[in-house]
Amino acid sequence: MAQSENFPASEKILKHSNLLRVEKIQVRDNDSRFTIIDDISFDLQSGQTFGIVGESGSGKTTLAMALLGFSREGTKITSGSVHLEGENLLSLPTNVLRNRRGNKITYVPQDPSTGLNPNVRINESLREMLDIHLPEVSNPKDRIAEVLEMTQLPSNLEFQRKYPFQLSGGQQQRIAIALALICKPKIIVMDEPTTGLDVTTQSKLILVIQKLIKETNTALVYVSHDLGVVRSIVDQVAVMYGGRIIEQGNVSDIFSKPTHPYTRGLLEAVPRATARAFRPKAIPGAAVEPWDLPPGCPFAPRCSFKSLECDSKMPPVQLLSDNRMVRCFNLTEASKYKPDLIALDRKLLEANDSVSRSIKLEVVEISAGYNTFREKKDSSQNDVVNAVSFNVSSGDCVSIVGESGSGKTTMLRCIAGLHQPRKGSIRFGNEILENKSKSRTLEMRRRIQMVPQNPDSSLNPHTSIGDIIKRPIDLYFKLSPQQSEAKIEELLDRVHLKSNFLTRYSRELSGGEKQRVAIARALAADPELLLCDEVVSSLDVAVQAGILELLQELRIKTGMTIVFVSHDLGVVRSIASKVVVMKDGVVVESDLTHRIFESPQNPYTLELLSAIPNLGKSDYPGEPQK
Amino acid sequence: MKFLSKTSLSTRVGITMVLFIFCISIFGSFLAPNDPNEFIGEAFALPFKGFPLGLDSYGRDSLSRFLVGGRYALMISIVGYLFGAMAGLFLGLFSVYSRGKTDSALAWFSEVLIGFPSLVLMLLLVAALGPSFWVLVLALSMVNLPRVFRLVRSAAQAARESSYVEIAESRGEGKLFIMFREISPSVMPPFLVDAGVRIPASILLVASLSFLGLGIQPPASDWGLIISENRMALTINPLSVTLPILSLAILMIGINLALDGLQEKRKDSFKLGIE
Numbered sequence: 001m002a003q004s005e006n007f008p009a010s011e012k013i014l015k016h017s018n019l020l021r022v023e024k025i026q027v028r029d030n031d032s033r034f035t036i037i038d039d040i041s042f043d044l045q046s047g048q049t050f051g052i053v054g055e056s057g058s059g060k061t062t063l064a065m066a067l068l069g070f071s072r073e074g075t076k077i078t079s080g081s082v083h084l085e086g087e088n089l090l091s092l093p094t095n096v097l098r099n100r101r102g103n104k105i106t107y108v109p110q111d112p113s114t115g116l117n118p119n120v121r122i123n124e125s126l127r128e129m130l131d132i133h134l135p136e137v138s139n140p141k142d143r144i145a146e147v148l149e150m151t152q153l154p155s156n157l158e159f160q161r162k163y164p165f166q167l168s169g170g171q172q173q174r175i176a177i178a179l180a181l182i183c184k185p186k187i188i189v190m191d192e193p194t195t196g197l198d199v200t201t202q203s204k205l206i207l208v209i210q211k212l213i214k215e216t217n218t219a220l221v222y223v224s225h226d227l228g229v230v231r232s233i234v235d236q237v238a239v240m241y242g243g244r245i246i247e248q249g250n251v252s253d254i255f256s257k258p259t260h261p262y263t264r265g266l267l268e269a270v271p272r273a274t275a276r277a278f279r280p281k282a283i284p285g286a287a288v289e290p291w292d293l294p295p296g297c298p299f300a301p302r303c304s305f306k307s308l309e310c311d312s313k314m315p316p317v318q319l320l321s322d323n324r325m326v327r328c329f330n331l332t333e334a335s336k337y338k339p340d341l342i343a344l345d346r347k348l349l350e351a352n353d354s355v356s357r358s359i360k361l362e363v364v365e366i367s368a369g370y371n372t373f374r375e376k377k378d379s380s381q382n383d384v385v386n387a388v389s390f391n392v393s394s395g396d397c398v399s400i401v402g403e404s405g406s407g408k409t410t411m412l413r414c415i416a417g418l419h420q421p422r423k424g425s426i427r428f429g430n431e432i433l434e435n436k437s438k439s440r441t442l443e444m445r446r447r448i449q450m451v452p453q454n455p456d457s458s459l460n461p462h463t464s465i466g467d468i469i470k471r472p473i474d475l476y477f478k479l480s481p482q483q484s485e486a487k488i489e490e491l492l493d494r495v496h497l498k499s500n501f502l503t504r505y506s507r508e509l510s511g512g513e514k515q516r517v518a519i520a521r522a523l524a525a526d527p528e529l530l531l532c533d534e535v536v537s538s539l540d541v542a543v544q545a546g547i548l549e550l551l552q553e554l555r556i557k558t559g560m561t562i563v564f565v566s567h568d569l570g571v572v573r574s575i576a577s578k579v580v581v582m583k584d585g586v587v588v589e590s591d592l593t594h595r596i597f598e599s600p601q602n603p604y605t606l607e608l609l610s611a612i613p614n615l616g617k618s619d620y621p622g623e624p625q626k
Numbered sequence: 627m628k629f630l631s632k633t634s635l636s637t638r639v640g641i642t643m644v645l646f647i648f649c650i651s652i653f654g655s656f657l658a659p660n661d662p663n664e665f666i667g668e669a670f671a672l673p674f675k676g677f678p679l680g681l682d683s684y685g686r687d688s689l690s691r692f693l694v695g696g697r698y699a700l701m702i703s704i705v706g707y708l709f710g711a712m713a714g715l716f717l718g719l720f721s722v723y724s725r726g727k728t729d730s731a732l733a734w735f736s737e738v739l740i741g742f743p744s745l746v747l748m749l750l751l752v753a754a755l756g757p758s759f760w761v762l763v764l765a766l767s768m769v770n771l772p773r774v775f776r777l778v779r780s781a782a783q784a785a786r787e788s789s790y791v792e793i794a795e796s797r798g799e800g801k802l803f804i805m806f807r808e809i810s811p812s813v814m815p816p817f818l819v820d821a822g823v824r825i826p827a828s829i830l831l832v833a834s835l836s837f838l839g840l841g842i843q844p845p846a847s848d849w850g851l852i853i854s855e856n857r858m859a860l861t862i863n864p865l866s867v868t869l870p871i872l873s874l875a876i877l878m879i880g881i882n883l884a885l886d887g888l889q890e891k892r893k894d895s896f897k898l899g900i901e
Contacts, residue, residue, distance in 0.1 A: 417796060452792065
């Protein structure tokens with residue numbers, strides 16, 4: 001490792017350290033076969049907020065946990081130090097360290113529904129924190145009420161006696177934050193606290209966090225893959241890739257003038273829900289895993305500016321200004337580069353719309369719900385979709401947008417025949433669709449294909465990728481073995497996967513690759529209508545942009561019609577030509593995409609748009625000229 | 627034998643143990659030096675020339691009776707387990723696939739069957755229908771079926787609700803394809819573990835039944851029966867009891883070692899690609 005050469009540089013960046021000083025942390029697996037994070041140094045003053053961004057697998061959670069002197073099962077912190085108020089946490093005996101955790105430095109985990117014990121009442125868990133760390137507090141009840149108020153939760157006894165499962169996701173996350181806050185720690189480490197929440201819930205939570213940090217003067221380490229959220233919360237940001245910090249500095253500097261090719265790529269991939277935006281651009285290749293890190297710069301295999309040096313040597317830390325650092329050999333070449341981004345403007349979208357097309361899918365007054373055991377089948381009380389109507393023209397991409405519980409997935413399942421609507425009809429081409437997929441003809445089922453939300457559960461873990469893609473071909477077409485083999489090859493090529501994937505199993509694939517396989521399986525049927533249910537929501541931005549590019553490309557090449565369900569307006573902005581906004585099972589607004597973003601009519605659409613933590617105009621790569 | 631070369635030592639030992647006992651029980655009747663039903667001399671006589679294990683409670687050749695006696699117990703327990711397990715697997719998958727009333731009805735019925743203690747259920751059936759080979763197989767299947775059914779049903783439920791099954795349904799796949807190609811692979815790991823417990827238990831059940839006198843009827847020879855008939859004479863001539871007991875023990879241990887190995891092999895192939 002190139003530790004010795006960059007030592008003076010890291011020394012400078014650490015010179016003002018007073019509250020937290022992290023030096024050269026390295027975490028490896030127990031058998032020292034691979035390094036998960038390496039050579040990470042930064043410092044933090046009280047009241048400061050520090051963001052850690054990166055794709056999944058970049059080591060950001062490992063780093064967040066290492067700050068508390070914790071390493072996950074099978075890994076260990078092999079070197080480095082974490083000085084909290086001058087005391088090295090990593091050299092403390094376990095019992096002392098345990099006292100520091102939760103007292104001086106606290107952790108808010110990603111998923112509050114698994115982070116809180118469902119059998120313990122809220123006030124009991126809060127009380128427990130106080131009893132362990134601050135038994136001398138004279139009136140713990142007041143303190144509990146105080147932190148609940150700070151996190152903008154009700155502080156009455158009735159609420160305090162609730163169990164975590166009785167609360168909504170946003171409330172659970174606030175409880176997790178209250179737990180982290182109750183002992184007045186110096187530092188809170190939050191690991192993706194808003195991931196998995198709806199945009200409006202997320203924006204409220206972000207406000208709470210911002211206010212708390214200001215009021216309590218606590219330092220915050222905020223880990224997230226969402227660049228928009230990080231932009232709106234932190235002052236300092238570190239971009240991680242392959243277990244290293246590759247760029248670090250003031251958040252406004254990094255976002256407006258990124259220097260590292262990876263940071264640029266990441267920002268180019270972020271979809272923006274603004275009136276004017278570029279189409280997100282994917283970073284080629286897949287993120288590196290800790291066990292096959294290249295010997296030199298971890299980003300070298302995907303970098304378009306790489307030189308010979310990059311393949312063999314780790315770039316040293318370069319100081320650009322007082323608190324700005326970057327690891328790259330080819331900064332000058334990279335800074336001259338202008339990306340060829342496509343503006344998502346009215347012309348581009350209207351060009352799509354000017355050709356008058358026949359209507360492919362017509363949804364008329366669909367109502368659907370889930371029946372509980374005792375209620376009658378025809379009770380409209382349980383409807384999650386209420387008299388929804390919309391049309392999709394042939395070869396078009398229409399997006400259904402809404403928060404969780406808005407009925408958008410149920411709507412999609414009705415079209416796929418997986419859920420029986422209570423009322424209404426769906427016309428596909430010239431035919432009225434049967435409600436149940438079982439009563440539809442095989443030919444009709446072939447014409448409508450669905451790509452489900454979570455690629456982890458949509459591919460059978462016991463079936464090879466080749467068999468998964470081959471099955472629809474065998475079912476729908478009578479092809480000779482040679483023909484079907486050729487077709488599989490062609491499909492893999494279309495979704496940009498290599499043919500050596502055929503013998504692999506889904507567990508060996510990354511999230512983006514799995515989603516490509518799921519798309520290939522749907523395409524194997526030569527469908528006319530592709531139903532996509534949140535297909536990119538579990539993916540990292542760089543991968544997400546790749547899938548969006550792929551869908552766009554397929555739609556143009558094959559003339560396929562796409563219905564795209566998503567909660568993310570930014571994603572929708574880049575793919576759909578028409579948007580249907582749903583709330584509580586009802587369509588509140590439905591219009592051409594650019595009109596929705598330029599002049600939203602419905603207050604709910606406006607609320608959704610303003611809740612998105614967007615990157616600003618000044619942030620790279622900016623907005624297209626008018 | 628390529629398959630064996632990849633397995634661990636304990637698996638190979640386990641398989642060898644099982645094969646050894648199988649060989650004894652299948653080919654034993656050809657190796658038996660004497661007629662197992664012929665009365666030779668005094669009961670519980672100690673070994674003498676031509677009769678290395680001595681004589682049993684009726685003065686018959688212990689060795690010959692041991693060699694012949696493995697066949698029935700093993701056949702009944704293995705066939706009985708297989709019938710019950712296959713039916714349980716099929717019904718479990720079918721029940722989970724069908725959901726709703728079919729599922730509830732089958733689950734309720736299996737609970738009723740499980741309500742009877744295994745031995746009592748077998749005794750009832752044998753008492754009603756008489757102790758013949760097929761009745762014993764049937765009785766053993768009835769013991770295994772609801773238990774395997776319950777296991778398969780609970781293991782298959784997660785896969786049933788997964789989106790790959792949903793996609794297969796919307797694609798137009800048939801019932802059997804979904805049951806056996808999409809759902810059943812995720813049932814296999816617990817099914818195999820269960821087999822490791824259930825096959826030995828079945829052998830013991832059949833042996834217990836013989837011991838109680840409701841299995842294979844005398845004068846036919848059977849390990850359980852041999853143990854029952856000769857246990858009083860453990861102090862006089864322990865040899866006639868020892869071999870059947872040892873064989874049963876070796877078989878149990880062997881089956882468990884072998885199935886553990888199979889489990890590990892599956893686990894290995896399921897490890898995440900860290901290496």
